[in-house]
Amino acid sequence: MKLSSTSMVFSWPRLAALLIKEFIQMRRDRITFAMMLGVPLMQLVLFGYAINNDPRGLPAALVALSNDHYTRAMVTALETTDYYRFGHVVESAAEAERLMASGAVSFVVTIPSDFARRVDRGDNPQILIEADATDPAVASGAISTLSTVASEALLREQGRQQVADEEARSRLEVIVHRRYNPELISQFNIVPGLLGVILQLTMVMMTSIALTRETERGTMENLLAMPASPLEIMLGKVLPYLVVGAVQVVVVLAASKLLFSVPFVGSLLLLLSAILVFVLALVLLGYTISTIARTQMQALQLTVFFFLPSILLSGFMFPYRGMPGWAQLLGELLPLTHFLRVIRAVMLKGAGLQSIAPEIVWLVGFVVFFAAIALARFRRTLD
Amino acid sequence: MNAIDVTGLVKRFGEKTVVDQVSMQVGEGEIVGFLGPNGSGKTTTIRIMCGLLTPDEGEGRVLGFDLRTESLKIKREVGYMTQKFSFYEDLTIAENLEFVARLYGLFPVRTHVRRTLDDLGLTTRRNQLAGTLSGGWKQRLALAACIMHHPKLLLLDEPTAGVDPKARRDFWDEIHQLARGGLTVLVSTHYMDEAERCHRISYISYGRMLTTGTVNEVIRNAGLTTFVVAGARLNEVAAALEGRPGVEQVAPFGATLHVVGSDAEALRHSLAEFDGREGITVTPGETSLEDVFIQFMADAKDNMG
Ligand SMILES: Nc1ncnc2c1ncn2[C@@H]1O[C@H](COP(=O)(O)OP(=O)(O)OP(=O)(O)O)[C@@H](O)[C@H]1O
Numbered sequence: 258m259k260l261s262s263t264s265m266v267f268s269w270p271r272l273a274a275l276l277i278k279e280f281i282q283m284r285r286d287r288i289t290f291a292m293m294l295g296v297p298l299m300q301l302v303l304f305g306y307a308i309n310n311d312p313r314g315l316p317a318a319l320v321a322l323s324n325d326h327y328t329r330a331m332v333t334a335l336e337t338t339d340y341y342r343f344g345h346v347v348e349s350a351a352e353a354e355r356l357m358a359s360g361a362v363s364f365v366v367t368i369p370s371d372f373a374r375r376v377d378r379g380d381n382p383q384i385l386i387e388a389d390a391t392d393p394a395v396a397s398g399a400i401s402t403l404s405t406v407a408s409e410a411l412l413r414e415q416g417r418q419q420v421a422d423e424e425a426r427s428r429l430e431v432i433v434h435r436r437y438n439p440e441l442i443s444q445f446n447i448v449p450g451l452l453g454v455i456l457q458l459t460m461v462m463m464t465s466i467a468l469t470r471e472t473e474r475g476t477m478e479n480l481l482a483m484p485a486s487p488l489e490i491m492l493g494k495v496l497p498y499l500v501v502g503a504v505q506v507v508v509v510l511a512a513s514k515l516l517f518s519v520p521f522v523g524s525l526l527l528l529l530s531a532i533l534v535f536v537l538a539l540v541l542l543g544y545t546i547s548t549i550a551r552t553q554m555q556a557l558q559l560t561v562f563f564f565l566p567s568i569l570l571s572g573f574m575f576p577y578r579g580m581p582g583w584a585q586l587l588g589e590l591l592p593l594t595h596f597l598r599v600i601r602a603v604m605l606k607g608a609g610l611q612s613i614a615p616e617i618v619w620l621v622g623f624v625v626f627f628a629a630i631a632l633a634r635f636r637r638t639l640d
Numbered sequence: 641m642n643a644i645d646v647t648g649l650v651k652r653f654g655e656k657t658v659v660d661q662v663s664m665q666v667g668e669g670e671i672v673g674f675l676g677p678n679g680s681g682k683t684t685t686i687r688i689m690c691g692l693l694t695p696d697e698g699e700g701r702v703l704g705f706d707l708r709t710e711s712l713k714i715k716r717e718v719g720y721m722t723q724k725f726s727f728y729e730d731l732t733i734a735e736n737l738e739f740v741a742r743l744y745g746l747f748p749v750r751t752h753v754r755r756t757l758d759d760l761g762l763t764t765r766r767n768q769l770a771g772t773l774s775g776g777w778k779q780r781l782a783l784a785a786c787i788m789h790h791p792k793l794l795l796l797d798e799p800t801a802g803v804d805p806k807a808r809r810d811f812w813d814e815i816h817q818l819a820r821g822g823l824t825v826l827v828s829t830h831y832m833d834e835a836e837r838c839h840r841i842s843y844i845s846y847g848r849m850l851t852t853g854t855v856n857e858v859i860r861n862a863g864l865t866t867f868v869v870a871g872a873r874l875n876e877v878a879a880a881l882e883g884r885p886g887v888e889q890v891a892p893f894g895a896t897l898h899v900v901g902s903d904a905e906a907l908r909h910s911l912a913e914f915d916g917r918e919g920i921t922v923t924p925g926e927t928s929l930e931d932v933f934i935q936f937m938a939d940a941k942d943n944m945g
């Protein structure tokens with residue numbers, strides 16, 4: 258390809274003409290412009306604060322059939338885990354059942370009347386915890402802490418701290434290091450992911466209507482009658498949105514630092530380069546859509562068609578490894594999947610280029626693939 | 641070399657053949673009017689010529705470039721004005737012109753835009769959004785934009801629809817001036833006075849090219865005879881004439897009636913009984929281009945069954 262002003266395929270002045278035009282239109286379209294910058298921030302704040310995979314302070318009901326000091330110790334121990342908030346103390350199992358069925362409480366903790374007696378006798382004391390497991394994620398954290406918390410509390414209450422310590426010494430010790438996010442703060446996982454999701458939605462949506470808008474408004478006929486090449490038209494549509502994407506990235510990264518204190522241990526330059534490739538893939542995907550769709554409505558539908566699997570199968574909402582093989586395979590075909598791995602690895606784990614290289618290769622692959630389809634699909638005529 | 645030289649163009653949309661074996665030759669510096677009823681395929685033919693549609697059949701060269709393989713080269717040398725305003729309504733007048741100037745590599749952009757704005761008389765409104773212009777002004781802006789890069793061939797699709805008479809005259813003066821400089825123009829129009837300003841006209845009907853030639857040739861070849869009926873109570877005369885043998889068109893023109901038919905003998909015979917009655921006079925008249933076109937349209941309807 259010859260890059261000169263007389264070339265048929267590419268010339269800088271022609272690209273400049275298209276870019277300037279696109280930027281002016283973008284600036285004039287106030288609502289869209291506001292959306293490009295306001296929506297990412299709004300979504301980040303909203304979802305960043307709202308989404309929590311490890312919910313605490315869940316409403317619980319206590320069915321305490323006796324009111325001895327062991328029972329009180331158990332309740333205190335459960336409350337100090339932060340998972341349980343006992344708002345209801347009821348007398349009967351039936352009433353507790355009703356509370357659970359209506360959704361008023363997530364847990365029912367039943368401490369039998371002979372609990373104290375059995376503890377004192379050392380006769381296998383039991384407590385029953387019923388969890389509303391309709392949403393498995395809600396129950397799992399609360400349940401997992403239970404057994405150790407309960408038995409330690411009991412030993413302490415019996416004044417057998419010593420025994421407890423000794424027991425602990427002789428017990429098999431499993432050491433768990435919660436690497437990269439020791440406090441299991443959901444935001445550390447969610448916020449970097451949100452950047453990917455926000456980019457996926459806005460970038461694809463904006464560019465997907467780029468060409469169809471020209472077709473719908475009738476300006477396509479004029480544009481095609483003038484000497485702009487398909488490559489120039491594509492770049493003229495795609496580059497402005499790359500700039501918008503860059504602004505969004507800065508906004509979201511700054512906000513994730515300031516609002517959510519998400520750690521950033523890796524190389525910023527590496528992350529920004531990866532984001533550039535990802536956004537390029539997205540705008541090209543959007544542009545490809547706009548060469549297929551005939552109307553802006555169709556373009557939006559196609560965007561959503563790509564968006565849903567992207568948030569559900571990419572590992573943003575649900576753990577990637579939890580999905581069956583075929584779903585993982587589908588996930589591999591989504592740019593967001595690879596981007597999420599990159600951003601989480603670089604931001605939270607400080608991964609270097611070497612460890613994320615395979616993902617970058619995937620993203621570059623998407624760029625080449627979408628660009629090729631878009632150029633092939635582009636109609637030079639109105640047929 | 642002809643600026644336009646196409647033969648046997650066919651374009652189908654689905655089942656419908658919209659352009660049917662259309663051939664056209666337009667010499668350099670010629671102004672050719674392209675006429676035909678609504679939906680006859682004028683826009684489609686023009687789009688084929690500037691590479692916006694690929695013909696299903698047919699070959700041709702425009703400005704010496706092959707229609708099918710060299711459309712990018714054609715686009716550089718052609719100025720195409722679309723029937724529907726298709727510049728950016730959310731850009732100002734100046735921004736639209738700057739866009740065009742940059743796309744065609746007209747440097748310095750400022751100078752070209754300023755000159756065009758001056759010619760148009762739009763300098764004071766340069767910062768007005770194009771979408772807020774009145775219909776006629778939109779046409780004038782579009783025309784100015786497609787002449788800006790000094791094309792060798794202008795394809796104008798109803799460029800003066802909704803334009804006031806003064807602006808229309810200016811427009812035609814400019815077209816003739818450009819043609820003297822070697823510019824070739826193919827212009828579609830529904831106005832008879834504009835057709836008469838063309839060197840040659842081509843008439844297309846339901847996708848078929850019916851006739852082509854100078855205005856006089858087209859009128860002569862149509863073989864129509866026209867009588868002018870003058871007198872009182874012409875409404876009654878008009879009603880009485882309708883359907884008589886040889887009478888094919890009866891149209892009021894001011895205080896007279898134009899009666900047109902292709903069979904001169906029958907027409908004369910039918911009119912004879914009115915001549916002299918109640919102060920009515922019948923005199924031979926000149927057949928106008930409009931009479932010819934109305935005749936074409938009536939015939940085409942007959943064909944359609
Ligand atoms: N993209 C298209 N798809 C299907 N049919 C089309 C398309 N474009 C044009 N047509 C049909 O082709 C026929 C010719 O249309 P065209 O626009 O060429 O007519 P025209 O001579 O320019 O009419 P007018 O004087 O009203 O502008 C019409 O019947 C129209 O409905």
Ligand SMILES: [Mg+2]
Binds near residue numbers: 682723
């Ligand atoms: Mg038309």
